Amino acid sequence: MAERRAETSSPLSGDRVHQSLWSTLRRDPKVLFAGGFLLLLVLLAIFAPFIAPKDPLEQDLMLGTLPPAGGSGYEPGYFLGTDDLGRDVLSRLIYGTRIALLVAFIAAGLAALFGTVLGLLAGWYGGLVDIVISRLVEIWMAFPPVLLSILLVAVFGSGVHSVIAAIVIIDWTRFCRVIRAETMGQARLDYVIAARTMGYPKLRILIREILPNVLPVLVALLSLEMGIAVIVEAILSFVGLSVSSDTPTWGGMIAQGRQIIYQGWWVLTFPLMALFATVLAFNQLGDGLRRALDPVLKR
Amino acid sequence: MMTPLLSISGLSAISLRERGAPILRDVSLSLARGEVRGLVGESGAGKSTIAKALLGILPGTVKVTAGEIRFEGRDLLTMPQKDFRAIMGSDIALIPQDPQTALNPGRRIEAQLTDGLRLRRGMDAKNARERALSLLAEVHIRDPERVLKAYPHELSGGMRQRIMIASAFSLEPKLVVADEPTTALDVTVQKQILRLIRGMQEAHGTAVIFVTHDLGVVAKICDTVTLLYGGKVIEAGPTAAVLSHPRHAYTRALIAAGPRYDRPDAGLEPVPQAVFDQLQAELAMPFSSEMNHG
Numbered sequence: 189m190a191e192r193r194a195e196t197s198s199p200l201s202g203d204r205v206h207q208s209l210w211s212t213l214r215r216d217p218k219v220l221f222a223g224g225f226l227l228l229l230v231l232l233a234i235f236a237p238f239i240a241p242k243d244p245l246e247q248d249l250m251l252g253t254l255p256p257a258g259g260s261g262y263e264p265g266y267f268l269g270t271d272d273l274g275r276d277v278l279s280r281l282i283y284g285t286r287i288a289l290l291v292a293f294i295a296a297g298l299a300a301l302f303g304t305v306l307g308l309l310a311g312w313y314g315g316l317v318d319i320v321i322s323r324l325v326e327i328w329m330a331f332p333p334v335l336l337s338i339l340l341v342a343v344f345g346s347g348v349h350s351v352i353a354a355i356v357i358i359d360w361t362r363f364c365r366v367i368r369a370e371t372m373g374q375a376r377l378d379y380v381i382a383a384r385t386m387g388y389p390k391l392r393i394l395i396r397e398i399l400p401n402v403l404p405v406l407v408a409l410l411s412l413e414m415g416i417a418v419i420v421e422a423i424l425s426f427v428g429l430s431v432s433s434d435t436p437t438w439g440g441m442i443a444q445g446r447q448i449i450y451q452g453w454w455v456l457t458f459p460l461m462a463l464f465a466t467v468l469a470f471n472q473l474g475d476g477l478r479r480a481l482d483p484v485l486k487r
Numbered sequence: 488m489m490t491p492l493l494s495i496s497g498l499s500a501i502s503l504r505e506r507g508a509p510i511l512r513d514v515s516l517s518l519a520r521g522e523v524r525g526l527v528g529e530s531g532a533g534k535s536t537i538a539k540a541l542l543g544i545l546p547g548t549v550k551v552t553a554g555e556i557r558f559e560g561r562d563l564l565t566m567p568q569k570d571f572r573a574i575m576g577s578d579i580a581l582i583p584q585d586p587q588t589a590l591n592p593g594r595r596i597e598a599q600l601t602d603g604l605r606l607r608r609g610m611d612a613k614n615a616r617e618r619a620l621s622l623l624a625e626v627h628i629r630d631p632e633r634v635l636k637a638y639p640h641e642l643s644g645g646m647r648q649r650i651m652i653a654s655a656f657s658l659e660p661k662l663v664v665a666d667e668p669t670t671a672l673d674v675t676v677q678k679q680i681l682r683l684i685r686g687m688q689e690a691h692g693t694a695v696i697f698v699t700h701d702l703g704v705v706a707k708i709c710d711t712v713t714l715l716y717g718g719k720v721i722e723a724g725p726t727a728a729v730l731s732h733p734r735h736a737y738t739r740a741l742i743a744a745g746p747r748y749d750r751p752d753a754g755l756e757p758v759p760q761a762v763f764d765q766l767q768a769e770l771a772m773p774f775s776s777e778m779n780h781g
Contacts, residue, residue, distance in 0.1 A: 377588055378583055378584075378585055378588040378589040379588060379589050379590055379591040379592070381544050381583070381589075382581060382583050382589045382590075382651075383591075384543075384544055384575075385542045385543070385544060385575055385576065385579075385580070385581040386575060386576035386580070386602070386603055386607075387571075387572040387573065387574070387575030387576040387577060387607070388572075388576070388602070388606065389572070392606075396594075396598075396602070397591050397594070400591070400593035400594055401591065401592060401593045403593070
C-alpha cells in the first residue's frame with residue numbers, strides 16, 4: 189500500500205489544493221447553480237432599493253390583490269401582482285431577502301462560533317471539560333427547537349436581534365457535537381502526536397494543527413445551518429414574532445398570503461418559492477462543499 | 488566516565504486493557520551521547536512502548552508501574568509537565584513511523600517546519616525560513632523553495648520522511664527517537680533514508696534510538712543493540728558483537744531467520760519452537776511470576 193502510494197503520489201505542482209478544490213466545485217453543476225443563486229440573492233439584498241420596482245411599503249387600496257403578469261386585470265409595473273393592501277409582491281420579495289440573509293449569515297455564523305469553540309475544547313481536552321459540555325448539549329437538545337425558539341423570542345421580545353439570538357442559542361449544539369467528534373478523530377492522528385512530541389502547548393496544537401483540519405466540516409455545516417436559519421426566521425415571522433410588520437419578510441408574506449389564498453394565490457406562492465429555493469441552494473452548496481473538501485484532505 | 492545521556496532503569500509497564508498483562512518487564516538500558524542504539528524485537532516486544540514512554544505519548548491503556556527514565560540525570564516520568572515540554576522537541580525529538588500521516592495535511596511544509604524554530608528558538612519568520620531552507624538542503628531535497636510552499640499530499644513518501652528528519656533535527660536535539668522510520672517506505676527509498684539518518688546523526692553528534700524489527704537495518708546503522716522479547720531485554724551489547732557472537736538462542740534463531748543474499752536458494756529458517764518455549768519459561772521466571780498472581 190504505502191509503496192504504491194509513494195510511487196503514484198504526484199510531483200510538485202504549486203497550489204494543488206486550491207486548484208483541485210476549485211476545479212471540483214466548477215465541475216459540480218449543483219454547486220455552481222446553488223452558489224450562483226445565493227450570490228444573486230446577496231446582490232438583491234444589498235441593492236434592493238435600486239432593483240425593486242416599487243416601494244415595498246407603499247399601499248394603494250385601489251390596486252389591491254392585482255394578479256401577476258399574464259393574469260386578467262394585470263397592472264403593468266406590478267410584475268408579480270400585489271397583496272390585499274396593494275403592495276408590490278416583487279418588491280416585498282426583494283426586500284425580504286435582506287432579513288432572510290441577514291439572519292442566515294449572522295445567526296449561523298455566531299452559532300458556528302460558539303459551537304465550534306466548545307466542540308474543540310470538549311474534543312481536545314476531554315475529561316471533565318468534555319463531560320460538562322457534552323451533558324449540556326444533551327440537555328439542550330432535549331428541548332423541541334421550534335417551541336424553544338418561540339419561547340425565547342417571547343421572553344426577549346420580538347425583533348431581528350431576538351430571532352438571531354434564538355437561533356444561536358438553539359443551534360450551537362449542532363456545531364458542538366460534530367466538531368467535538370471531528371476533533372477527537374483528528375487528535376488520534378499521527379500528526380497531532382508528532383506535534384505533541386515537539387512539546388508545543390496543548391492550546392496551540394488545537395488551534396494551529398487541529399482547527400485547520402476541521403474547517404472543511406465546519407464550512408459544510410455552516411452552509412446547511414444557514415438554510416435552517418432561513419427557515420426558522422420564516423417560521424418566527426409567520427407567527428409574528430420576528431421583525432415588526434412594516435419590514436417585509438418572506439415568513440410575514442406567507443402568513444398574510446395564507447389569509448387571502450382564495451383571492452390571490454400569488455401572495456402566498458412567490459415567497460414560498462423564494463424560501464424553498466434559498467434553503468435548497470444552501471443545502472446543495474453545503475453538500476457540494478463537503479464532497480469537494482473531503483477527498484482533498486482525506487487523501 | 489561521563490554520565491550517560493539517557494538511562495532507563497527497571498522500567499515496567501502493564502496493559503490496563505488486558506487485565507494487567509505486562510508489556511515491559513524490568514527494562515534497563517543506557518545511551519551515551521552520540522550513540523546509535525537499535526531497539527529490536529517482534530510485534531508486541533515492547534520496543535515501541537519504550538519509545539512512547541520516553542516521548543510521553545503512551546496511550547491511556549498502558550501504565551508504567553515501576554522504573555525511571557533519566558535524561559541528563561533527571562527523571563522524565565516524574566518531572567513537572569512544564570519542564571518535560573521544554574525538553575520535548577528541543578532536546579528529544581521524534582522521527583515518526585509513517586510520514587504519510589505524521590505531517591499535518593492542512594498546513595504547508597513551511598509552517599510545519601518553522602513552527603519549532605519560531606516558537607522554541609524565538610526566530611523571526613525570515614530567519615526561520617532561511618534555516619528551514621538549509622535544513623531541507625541538508626536532507627538532500629532539491630528545490631527546497633518549492634517544497635516549503637507545498638502541502639504534504641503533494642510530496643512523495645520519501646520526501647515527506649526527509650522533511651520529518653529535517654524537522655526532528657531542526658532544534659539540534661541531543662536525542663532523536665526514530666520509530667521504525669523506514670517501514671512505511673518503498674524498499675529503494677529505505678536505504679537512502681537510513682543513510683540520511685546516520686549522516687545527520689554523525690554531522691550533529693546526536694544520539695539516536697532506532698526502533699525496528701529488522702536486524703539488517705541494525706547491522707547497517709546501529710552502534711549498539713538491545714533485543715527485546717515479550718517486554719524483556721533478551722540481549723544487549725555492541726552490534727558487531729551481538730550479531731557475530733549471539734549469546735541467546737533467540738538471537739541466533741533470529742539471525743538465522745533473516746534472508747541470506749549470498750545463498751538465495753537456502754530459504755528462510757523459522758525460529759524453532761524450542762526457542763519460544765525457552766523464552767516463555769524465562770518470561771514466567773523471576774519477577775513476572777508475582778505479577779501474574781490471581
